[in-house]
Amino acid sequence: MAGVRKRIPNSRPGGSHLLLTNRTVNPPKKRFKLEARHLVFLVVGLGVGFGVMSVINSIWMSSRVYTPFERQEDDLVKYDMSKFWGTYRPQVYMGMKTKSPQSLVTGLMWLQQYENYRTDLPLRHTCEQGDKLLRYGWLAHDGGRFGIQDIVERDFVLRTEFVKRDGGDNGGDWTWRITGRSQNDGNPIALSLFFYAATDGQGSIASVISEGKNGKQLTEIQGETMELGKFVIKFPSELSGKQGLYHTVTAKSEGLHKIKDTALRKMQATKAKRKNQDKLFYFLGDTPNRSDPPNTKSDVIFYQVTFELPFEIEIVFESTSFQNRRDTLAGPKFTSLLASIKDKFDKKFEKKFPLKDKGYGPEEIQFAKAALSNMLGGIGHFYGHSLVQSEYQNNPVKYWDSHLLTAVPSRSFFPRGFLWDEGFHQLLVSKWDRSLSEEIIQSWLGMVNIEGWIPREQILGDEARSKVPSEFVVQHNTNANPPTLFLAIESIIEAFNVDTITKKDREFLKKIYPRLKAWYNWFNTTQAGKQPFTYRWRGRTADSDTELNPKTLTSGLDDYPRASHPSDDERHVDLRCWMAFASDTMAKIAVVVHPEIPAEAEKYAATHRLLTDNELLKELHWSSDMGLFSDYGNHTDRVFLVRRTFQNPQPGQPPTTRTVRVEKQTPKLQFVNSYGYVSLFPFLLQILEPDSDQLNQILQDMRGDDNLLWTHYGLRSLSKRDSMYMKRNTEHDPPYWRGQIWININFLAVRALKHYSTVDGPFAGQAQELYKALRKNLVQNLFEQYSKTGYLWENYNDINGKGQGSHPFTGWSALVVLIMSEQY
Structure with a gap:
């Protein structure tokens, strides 16, 4: 039986110590005699104890570097759904995604046709200094609802514009308008645009092929993801400008960083006469001898359209949850809404940054707008x-x-x-x-x-x-x-x-x-x-x-x-x-x-x-x-x-x-x-x-x-x-x-x-x-x-x-x- 515990008052008020007395029920046991073998066991035991504690401490300390400050369930932020979609892929010349872990992504690539390229195809996609564009960048962008960007190549200019419209439960609708104009007064320029939509490991997308004036062509991409629900991406059946060819292909990609590689893997070439010379025309198509790589996680649908400059094309994204939509955000509706939002942007800019009052002229103010x-x-x-x-x-x-x-x-x-x-x-x-x-x-x-x-x-x-x-x-x-x-x-x-x-x-x-x-x-x-x-x-x-x-x-x-x-x-x-x-x-x-x-x-x-x-x-x-x-x-x-x-x-x-x-x-x-x-x-x-x-x-x-x-x-x-x-x-x-x-x-x-x-x-x-x-x-x-x-x-x-x-x-x-x- 354990010894009786007796409280001994401490010198500090209210303090106490616990002390074991010698009063016991059973006869006292023999006093323990410390021998050398006991000392060895004690030292070994302490060493093992300290070693275990050291290992535990090391594991604990090593885990701290990847342990969050606290649970990150909402990442501190409640997202404003009006800004759920955005140009949140700044590394590409034009692309959009949502603030989702595995977002549907959209993007644009382009290629000048009928050129006999000696090395790699100059398929533009990610922003690269090696592309040596004369200029590219946003002329107006409000951080949420719209943007206007010029991309200036040696012989032509692409303008990308987008407008978003609130509605439904999943970030609303948006529309892209891409226009092209030549800066070359001589030879006509043929350009292929490659629009794509891709998943990032979850969700599904499918092509809708319809018969048009120029044969079968992609008219819609239908899809569904966890955050967006059901949606549709619409392509025009007719285009302004001198129209050429349509191509589309569905592919698998190792990930979003490999989308351009996926397009190049699907690229084929055929000879075409151009001013009585043999030139190459590049198009996307299924290539039986080029199988998809293993461990793919992205489904990608490419839409290629080729025409001579000048041209204009609109691509429309619509959320199925937006059920009270009165009209499609395209054509005159797009033009009107873009002009309205741009006007609000200009007025807000002058209010926030009153540069006229500082004596700056229109060109300097436009420079400042472009910088912002x-x-x-x-x-x-x-x-x-x-x-x-x-x-x-x-x-x-x-x-x-x-x-x-x-x-x-x-x-x-x-x-x-x-x-x-x-x-x-x-x-x-x-x-x-x-x-x-x-x-x-x-x-x-x-x-x-x-x-x-x-x-x-x-x-x-x-x-x-x-x-x-x-x-x-x-x-x-x-x-x-x-x-x-x-x-x-x-x-x-x-x-x-x-x-x-x-x-x-x-x-x-x-x-x-x-x-x-x-x-x-x-x-x-x-x-x-x-x-x-x-x-x-x-x-x-x-x-x-x-x-x-x-x-x-x-x-x-x-x-x-x-x-x-x-x-x-x-x-x-x-x-x-x-x-x-x-x-x-x-x-x-x-x-x-x-x-x-x-x-x-x-x-x-x-x-x-x-x-x-x-x-x-x-x-x-x-x-x-x-x-x-x-x-x-x-x-x-x-x-x-x-x-x-x-x-x-x-x-x-x-x-x-x-x-x-x-x-x-x-x-x-x-x-x-x-x-x-x-x-x-x-x-x-x-x-x-x-x-x-x-x-x-x-x-x-x-x-x-x-x-x-x-x-x-x-x-x-x-x-x-x-x-x-x-x-x-x-x-x-x-x-x-x-x-x-x-x-x-x-x-x-x-x-x-x-x-x-x-x-x-x-x-x-x-x-x-x-x-x-x-x-x-x-x-x-x-x-x-x-x-x-x-x-x-x-x-x-x-x-x-x-x-x-x-x-x-x-x-x-x-x-x-x-x-x-x-x-x-």
């Missing part, structure tokens, strides 16, 4: 999972399957979600359609895992993954990205009327606050520096011998020069400033979400005060020798790329050569002293006091010497005097953030100049002068480059202002609209 429209038309819906890895895993694992609604940076080169870009995107989108922006922000925050981490690139689904080099697919949970979503959220909060905040506004903040809190805490625990009140970007490669300066991709500034030898001693001034900004936004949200708990907001406000303490900021990051804010770390600027010869490990093979980094000076802990965008961050995020000597220094340096940052086209990313200016980072990597002009940082600069020109301080006049000059330079150059090339660009040359990098860059370069309208 390309941002809105570049919004994509993706579904799938990322591949992620933590230090507890030897191989990548799957993140959970999730939706993502995001504006992509570039339809041709970056058709996926980027965390650092999205905050800048939503600065513009939120000014146009706040509910759409809030939906996108909530969608991104649905990616927060239980650790509070968000993968910085979202590569969801086969279509997105097919455009990404393998080395960038896996995301590591130690790596951050600038928390720019706080920029957009701060902008949205400023649009609230704090005294009369609506229930809807409060609900939005309540939804996002727990996830923002987890994300913010993740930054403060994983990206903290070695020294108190400092921060350090993770993800740099310390042992690289090929990079002139190891990249810091996680900062968003990629190859911008940091400490030459990555170490735990680094402290990064830009990350500190981002966290100062985030702390202030968190405090503002907490006031709304938890007004009954003042301490909730105060803890963030206190952090904000500490991180914006100008004296502490100077102590940690001000380089007195150079007179600039700087990173700190193990550094030397005496590093060079040199081509060296190495013995070939393969016997009998000649030596190999490659470029390696050579150090001609031993690094030491010091300020990095590169002058560029990073040096400006305390100014860019408005952390400096208006009377700060450091602010005065920054304003003087900004325009004081054309060899520093100032150009006629915007602020360059790195001073021309810097040893890294326009230097390659490896033999294969050209400079990226080493002199080029980037619009997102220039937007922050004009925003900061506007701020410092309007607050009391001795440098307000100087800030105002710089503001006017920089704003004028940016707007003028982007407009001129768009007029010359037809595109917004990823970045701009600091010597001649020319657009460069990926194009069209539908992302943060569109912030020019806010710069023009002076909305910061």
